[in-house]
Amino acid sequence: MKHQPPPGDGTLEQAEQLRPWIEGETGMDFSGSRLTRLQDGLRKVSLLEALKLDPKALESAPFLERLTAQLTVGESFFFRNASHFAALRDHVGPDIFAHNQHRREVRLWSAGCAGGEEPYSLAILMDQLLGPDSGWNVSVLATDLNPAFLDKARRGVYRPWSFRLTDIQQDTRYFERQGNDYILNPRVRDCVRFAYLNLVKDVYPSASTGTLGLDLILFRNVSIYLKPAVTQVILQRMCGALRPGGWLLLGETEVNLAPSEGFVVRRMEQATLYQKISEGAPHFDALPALPAPVLAEVRYQQSPGAFATDLPNWVPLPETRAAGSGPSPVHAGAAGKPGPPDLWGQIEEPAARQHFAKAEVLIDGIASEQQRGELRLRYAKLLLEMGESARARGMVEQSLREAPMTVEAQLLHASFCEESGDFAEAEKAWRRALYLDRSCAIAHFHLALLQRNKDLRLAQRSLRIVFQLCDKQDPHALVEHADGVCYGRLREMAIAVFEAEQESESA
Numbered sequence: 001m002k003h004q005p006p007p008g009d010g011t012l013e014q015a016e017q018l019r020p021w022i023e024g025e026t027g028m029d030f031s032g033s034r035l036t037r038l039q040d041g042l043r044k045v046s047l048l049e050a051l052k053l054d055p056k057a058l059e060s061a062p063f064l065e066r067l068t069a070q071l072t073v074g075e076s077f078f079f080r081n082a083s084h085f086a087a088l089r090d091h092v093g094p095d096i097f098a099h100n101q102h103r104r105e106v107r108l109w110s111a112g113c114a115g116g117e118e119p120y121s122l123a124i125l126m127d128q129l130l131g132p133d134s135g136w137n138v139s140v141l142a143t144d145l146n147p148a149f150l151d152k153a154r155r156g157v158y159r160p161w162s163f164r165l166t167d168i169q170q171d172t173r174y175f176e177r178q179g180n181d182y183i184l185n186p187r188v189r190d191c192v193r194f195a196y197l198n199l200v201k202d203v204y205p206s207a208s209t210g211t212l213g214l215d216l217i218l219f220r221n222v223s224i225y226l227k228p229a230v231t232q233v234i235l236q237r238m239c240g241a242l243r244p245g246g247w248l249l250l251g252e253t254e255v256n257l258a259p260s261e262g263f264v265v266r267r268m269e270q271a272t273l274y275q276k277i278s279e280g281a282p283h284f285d286a287l288p289a290l291p292a293p294v295l296a297e298v299r300y301q302q303s304p305g306a307f308a309t310d311l312p313n314w315v316p317l318p319e320t321r322a323a324g325s326g327p328s329p330v331h332a333g334a335a336g337k338p339g340p341p342d343l344w345g346q347i348e349e350p351a352a353r354q355h356f357a358k359a360e361v362l363i364d365g366i367a368s369e370q371q372r373g374e375l376r377l378r379y380a381k382l383l384l385e386m387g388e389s390a391r392a393r394g395m396v397e398q399s400l401r402e403a404p405m406t407v408e409a410q411l412l413h414a415s416f417c418e419e420s421g422d423f424a425e426a427e428k429a430w431r432r433a434l435y436l437d438r439s440c441a442i443a444h445f446h447l448a449l450l451q452r453n454k455d456l457r458l459a460q461r462s463l464r465i466v467f468q469l470c471d472k473q474d475p476h477a478l479v480e481h482a483d484g485v486c487y488g489r490l491r492e493m494a495i496a497v498f499e500a501e502q503e504s505e506s507a
């Protein structure tokens with residue numbers, strides 16, 4: 001029988017009071033009978049007494065972390081839902097390989113990855129399909145908001161229960177048995193990059209989180225815990241994170257929360273998937289129009305309760321900016337029509353048709369080195385949105401040779417290096433960005449993330465600089481070059497990292 005908290009222990013009142021705040025922080029739904037789960041979580045965190053005395057304790061990152069650890073369900077196993085993996089094997093994988101043949105690269109995202117079973121299943125599937133020495137570069141981004149799940153996932157060690165509906169653990173190409181544990185082969189393990197990302201509060205699509213130009217997103221068994229309006233916004237953002245023609249797979253019971261726009265439905269014998277509409281592709285199987293998600297409604301549901309923090313509940317999506325001025329200006333050339341296409345329009349048009357040589361000849365022809373570098377950077381961002389990340393990386397490197405004093409190019413270069421595991425070069429690039437702009441808060445933050453693996457004191461120093469920079473700003477103001485992260489959120493993330501480091505130092 002399900003455990004019920006004893007009546008009158010104060011948790012019901014606490015849960016009711018906290019509900020708007022925690023729903024805003026996680027997107028989870030604690031309406032109606034679901035409030036009991038929040039009550040249970042609060043009791044387990046056993047901070048109630050402290051909270052009664054000091055409501056401000058709620059604003060602390062450790063409290064949120066402990067509470068979300070209780071509220072999130074990390075249930076997962078390898079090759080969960082065999083029919084999904086059959087559809088990926090028979091249809092989606094081959095489609096991605098055919099599309100990416102020229103660049104031999106696959107980029108996947110498991111959003112809400114729990115203990116890693118799902119992203120590792122994807123990595124194994126790709127290995128089975130491509131073969132071990134294919135020369136293809138497979139990268140799987142795996143994100144979650146529960147740091148304990150991420151730690152477990154990084155270890156890549158599993159018990160038999162994680163294989164309850166598969167016998168993949170018997171395959172010695174992928175697992176080595178040690179007693180009761182199955183250890184994942186490092187070759188597969190290293191294809192997967194785990195990162196903290198709260199789907200409700202963090203920024204995507206964005207080059208800095210590796211969430212641009214993806215071939216496939218798995219978003220399964222996460223939205224069942226979220227508010228439907230929140231899920232719709234997440235799906236919109238995921239659409240932006242996919243390349244044209246990229247794929248989205250939802251959980252079996254979640255297809256009723258299908259994305260409202262931007263996708264065509266692909267019904268296969270084994271599963272239904274959503275494919276991002278490619279520009280100019282026939283919309284023969286278009287989804288029926290649903291009302292567009294209303295952010296204001298989400299905000300209303302998350303409106304501050306007694307303990308609410310002073311932070312925005314939703315970080316705005318990156319805006320389309322004017323040429324050369326912002327993080328994501330790739331469509332700016334289309335604005336301002338009709339009239340003869342400007343140079344950017346002339347570059348964008350062949351690039352969209354994958355006639356890259358034609359586009360690049362136009363860039364190469366620009367006389368001023370500085371302007372050439374700047375336009376090349378803009379072109380690199382267009383390539384990234386299209387999923388051409390290897391080409392984009394080459395363009396950023398070239399742009400840095402032409403216009404080396406561009407902070408944004410240094411930041412992009414650093415993100416590329418991190419994604420490919422070249423942390424030494426990434427660190428140099430973050431530092432070069434800081435050399436150009438000492439107040440670049442996002443570069444200090446990323447530098448701290450790298451430094452904490454080597455030298456905790458240096459990492460803490462960088463984080464203190466982040467705090468100082470954030471404290472000078474309105475928490476709602478957008479951080480420069482950070483694709484829509486606001487100073488309040490950056491500060492929160494920095495605090496979480498800082499406190500986690502202090503905890504591990506004192507442990």
Ligand SMILES: C[S@@+](CC[C@H](N)C(=O)[O-])C[C@H]1O[C@@H](n2cnc3c(N)ncnc32)[C@H](O)[C@@H]1O
Nearest residue numbers: 026072076112114144145146198199220221222
């Ligand atoms: C039931 S597991 C699903 C795991 C895997 N996708 C699967 O289908 O087997 C749900 C995961 O979503 C994560 N999650 C819930 N809300 C989230 C949010 N707002 N941002 C990121 N992850 C979230 C939880 O921490 C948990 O690990």
